[in-house]
Amino acid sequence: QVQLVESGGGLVQAGGSLRLSCAASGSTRSINVMRWYRQAPGKQRGLVAGITTGGTTNYADSVKGRFTISRDNAKNTVYLQMNSLKPEDTAVYYCNAYDAFRNYWGQGTQVTVSS
Numbered sequence: 001q002v003q004l005v006e007s008g009g010g011l012v013q014a015g016g017s018l019r020l021s022c023a024a025s026g027s028t029r030s031i032n033v034m035r036w037y038r039q040a041p042g043k044q045r046g047l048v049a050g051i052t053t054g055g056t057t058n059y060a061d062s063v064k065g066r067f068t069i070s071r072d073n074a075k076n077t078v079y080l081q082m083n084s085l086k087p088e089d090t091a092v093y094y095c096n097a098y099d100a101f102r103n104y105w106g107q108g109t110q111v112t113v114s115s
Contacts (some may be wrong), residue, residue, distance in 0.1 A: 001026045001027055001031070001071060001104075002025070002026045002027055002028060002031060002097050002099065002104040003024070003025045003026050003104070004022055004023070004024055004095045004097055004104055004105065004106035005011040005022070005023050005106060005107070006021065006022050006093065006094070006095045006106040006107065006108060006109040007020070007021050007022075007023075007109060008019060008020040008021050008109060009093060009109030009110045009111045010110075010111070011112045011113075011114065012049075012085055012111075012113055012114070013110070013113070013114050014085060014086055014087055014113055014114065014115050015084060015085065015087065016085050016113070017081070017082060017083045017084075017085065018082045018085065018111060018115040019079060019080065019081050019082070020036065020038070020079065020082070020093055020095075020109060020111075021077055021078075021079055022034065022036075022078045022079075022080075022095030022106055023075070023076065024076060024077070024078075024097055025076065027088070027099070028076045029101035030100070031053070031097045031098070031099050032052065032053060032098055032099060032100055033050055033051070033052050033053075033077040033097070034050065034051055034071060034095065034096065034097050034098075035047060035048075035050035035051075035095075035096040035097075035098070036049050036050075036078075036080045036093055036094070036095060036096070037093070037094045037096055038089075038091035038092065038093045038111075039089075039091055039092050039094070039108075040048045040063055040090060040092075043091075045094065046060065047060055047095070048060055048063055048067065048080070048108040049063065049067055049068075049069035049080060051070070051071050051078060051088040052067045053071075053073065055071065057069050060103065062088075063082075063089075064083050066083050066084045066085075066095065067080060067081065067082050067083070068080070068081040068115050069081075070081075075109050078095065080093070081082075081086075082111070085111075085113045086113060087113045087114065087115045088113075089109060089111060090108075090111060090112050092108040092109065092110050092111075093108065093109050093110075093111050094106055094108045
């Protein structure tokens with residue numbers, strides 16, 4: 001079992017920055033990939049960024065060049081640095097971990113970007 005706890009959300013003006021953190025605990029050695037997803041009101045949850053244990057990253061087109069995902073394996077923590085935020089980035093952001101058997105989800109953290 002893996003437990004995920006997100007932090008770092010909040011309210012920011014357009015053009016501002018936030019850094020989200022996701023701390024993993026439990027059977028963390030089994031984790032292959034960690035990802036950030038987001039879900040805006042009335043929309044489906046979608047992938048924002050992902051990172052493997054080896055450091056390979058991928059991003060949604062809408063956040064490329066603005067968001068950076070990183071991982072501290074020693075701390076079992078993944079980060080999402082979000083710069084140049086836009087109102088359309090407003091959503092609940094969820095941390096996800098995958099261990100080749102199942103997906104684990106955090107409780108989510110709200111990010112609100114005002115125009």
